[in-house]
Amino acid sequence: MHEEELKKLYDIASSKQIDCLGEIGLDYYWDTSFNDVQKELFIQQIQIANECHLPISIHMRESTKDTLDILKRYAKTKIIFHCFSGSVETMKECLKMNSLISFAGPLTFKNAKHAPECVQACPVERILTETDSPYLTPVPYRGKQNEPMYVQYVAKKICELKQIDEELLCSQIQTNFLDVFE
Template sequence: MYTDSHCHITDDSLYNRIDEIMENCFSQNVSNLMVICCKETDFIRACSLKEKYPFIRIAFGWFPGDAKEIAESHFKILEKNIDKIDCIGEIGLDYYWDDSFKEEQKSIFIKQILLANQYQKPIAIHMRSATKDTLDILKEYAQTKILFHCFSGSKETMMECLKLNSYISFAGPITFKNARQAPECIINCPVDHLLTETDSPYLSPVPFRGKQNEPKNVQYVVKKICELKQIEETVLCSQIEKNFYSFFNKN
């Protein structure tokens, strides 16, 4: 049974065929999903989806790239719906495309961490071209469990993340030929702190690179990790499922 700890299936590009996507999950033994919502419309769809498929977990948070548009009312939306939210995310910092509003990004990041602390919700982290600032903020403010989504950093960065007792999630890029740092990270990541994801509809793994991604393709991420760590697929899937459940456990 496979686990997709980060997918955007309530995004317009996938939601228009949601029944097919869920059928594909069942046919390919995907038994755990965390649906990531970066807009209120995505969250409403995810809540409706969870009524039909109770095994779904819902993450909701304001994306760093949208920091300029986030007002106090947006935090009230999160707090009003906090009982329906399993994880606050994806939140974090992204300086890759535009680093002209770093302070706005940091502000909404910290506010969401504090909200997670208050309600004891784990957080899913987006960290792109902002490693130092992201880790500095997490070290100072985070008090709940942390998941670094679609990890693409160095082994040294991963070790710093693990010092926060976090989970490291790997996605389709680990199957790419140019994934130079991924093998070393995967080999050195403790199996009880490892998760898998698709980040669908993005980052399709080989052999579907360049095509629209969906949760059923998480198996290719798992297979690559098994190859690198020299571990049986059933053993790894079982451990990842345990890690997924542990991520939501407050103890």
């Protein structure tokens, strides 16, 4: 990404053509040779969101410490942790930033490591659901292309883990969503 692209991003963000900046963040999974470049671009994107009063949707993969350090220092807007897959301890740090935690299809997987514990520890007032379509398809459709309508399986799993009524959860998720995007 060059200065020209950042200017274009700022122009789009400031014109109110978008409701959220993201997903933005750090990903050290495949290649760590340009981590410093990623960090600088992440900071610049956060600064655009701050200036344009846009919430940010965070991508954080194998980069927890750097991502959280940057957000704590620079973010002055609402934060959504997209497709959260971190530990309960990491989630608690995210919640200290008054963020929302969004859960997706991996929550329904039998081999889900931290997601069930995170759902149980996360206040319902801070939960969002998503599909990450076309990826991360929830059970019972795992292995097929994900569809937005499959978000219901993520919600059902949250209800099961939190032992709450589905209607109550869906109402709260709608409230949470509107708190970010109104």
